[in-house]
Amino acid sequence: MKYDLLIKNGTIVTAAESYKADLAVKDGKIVAISNEINDEAEKIVDAKGKLVLPGAIDVHTHMSMPFGGTVSSDSYYSGTMGAACGGVTTIFDYPVQRKGQSIMELINEKKAMLEEEACVDYASHCCITNLNNGEILDEMSKAVEEGITSFKAFLVYKKEGMMVDDATLVRLMERARELGAMINIHAENPDLIDMRTERYLAQGKTSAWYHYMSRPEFVEAEADKRAIHWAKHLNTPLYIVHMADKEGLEAAIQAKRDGADVFIETCPQYLEYTCEVYKRDNGRNFVCSPPMKGQESQDALWVAIKNGLIDTVATDHCPFQTYEKDWGKDDFSKIPNGCDGVEVLYPYMLDAANRGKIPFERAVELCATNVAKIFGCDDKGSLSIGKDADIVIYDKNKDFTVTIDKLHTNCDHTIWEGKQLHGYPVQTYLRGSLVYDNGDFVGKAGMGKFVKRSPRI
Known part of the structure; x- marks a missing residue:
């Protein structure tokens, strides 16, 4: 041959x-x-x-995503070009349902752009924001037949109309269990965030630091625990995206030990930075949700990675230009939430391996093999005969040394500058x-x- x-x-x-x-x-x-x-x-x-x-799989990206009054700066072309240049050969996108929109309408809306622009392979999680009087629950079976086997629920962004209540979350989780699908959750408590945001703004506390203060560790942990509670009692799988806090992490780990089908994702930004970045002059560039947390949380994340208790590392790649971040210069609540990362994901985790923090095998497991197993990417995630x-x-x-001029993103800055x-x-x-x-x-x-x-x- x-x-x-x-x-x-x-x-x-x-x-x-x-x-x-x-x-x-x-x-x-x-x-x-x-x-x-x-x-x-x-x-x-x-x-x-x-x-x-094996090529990495970034299971959490937001390309061309409308959010915060604008659209994330990376198109499917520039975002996947950056992915390829960082060793990521498959991305997962998170299209967000609008009221009244069906799952397949949402997927087909993105399909033409992805087919024309994507430089690496791609899959989609669908963000469900409402059930359309139950029609979405019926349509989930069709989506699974089409190979779309995961759906995201926001426990936050209430004012933006993206949040699901607990009853909707439970209905989605029960339906996912029936279909062999997965519910992914963004866990933060919106009522506490809104209350604390209003309080800080009323006090004239408007800098990026108060983005963190409006949604600190316990605000994320409460929602983590609530979602884990439902997963355990409903006996349904749960994937927690961008885990950033120690308390929620510990609850998820305990659920695993109790036999629950709970999976944990974290991101490089939580492994590298703490909330202290929000005190920098350019702190608004680091604004994402959940925000980076304190040193205790970061240390706990690294311990869990080393001990095999975190399942995946992904990026939540969602960059915005500096002038857009500057909308919140005098009001942190107006800063578009999101940072870049897709091109840095694999190099960052492999650097950790090269410096002896984790084995290279663990970096591959976190960035490729586990993702493929958890999300049913049968042809991906490992170097073995028959795989892609x-x-x-x-x-x-x-x-x-990471600098913006070396990256391939369509953004004018990177939070990884100088790394x-x-x-x-x-x-x-x-x-x-x-x-x-x-x-x-x-x-x-x-x-x-x-x-x-x-x-x-």
Whole structure:
């Protein structure tokens, strides 16, 4: 057989082990892994001294998302181009339902843009904001048949009309259980946030610091615990997005130990920064929800990552331009919520491995393998025969300092400015096709394909 791609002499990293081997690709799939493969290939890559990793899956992104009076700055093209350049070969998008809109209307509304613009593969979670008199519960079965097996519920953004009440949440969770689907939740208490926001603004406390103060640890923890309570008593799976606080984390971990089907996601920004960033002159650039928390919460997140108790790391990528962030210069409640991250996700976690904080296998597990397992991406998440040839070649000795001019985002700033990384991806392959090569994007718009996912039953 003549292969399309042969990667030789590298060290393959899986969630379970690392070993030296050659890897061969044909028709977009991994077809051979062996100590030595000497067959012919259209392209041969020498990965001696480098790691060969599965492409990352960023399970939490918001491209072209209307929010806060504007739209997140990354299109599906620029956002997925950045993803490819950071070693992310699949993204999950979060389209948000408008009142009266059906699930498939929502998906089809985004479909044309994704087919035209996406540079990596893509899947969707649907954000459900209302049940349309029960029609959504019926339509969820059709969505699952189409490979859309996860749905998001906001326990926050009440004033914005995006929040679901507890009864709606429970109905969604029960229906998801019947269909083998998953409910993802954004956990914060909106009434406390609104009360505290009004109080601080009335007192003239308007800086970015009060974004954190309006929604501190206990505001997130209460909602975490409420959602976990329903998951345990309804015996239904629950995926908690962007976990940032120690108290909620501990509740989720205890639920796991009690046998509940609870999954925990956190984000690089919570692992790197604390709430102290909101005291900076450019603190509004770091405004996201939930906000970064105190050092105690950050320490707890790292302990849970090291102990295998956090399931995934994703980004909540949702950047806005500086002038838009400046809308809240004198009123923190007007700052569009969101930060960049998709291009930094894998390099950041691999840097942690390269510095000895976690094993490389753990970074792969958090950023690829676990995501594929939890969300039914059967062809993704690992380097094994029959899987999609989504491959990253990583140079442990390449130092990289993050600056906005080196990233591929359509944003004029990055919260990662000046972050020094030891080790960096040098090539990314999407289903065997080179899309990133030593600093340059070499793919093209429209290369990405829809990932049809399997239900959990």
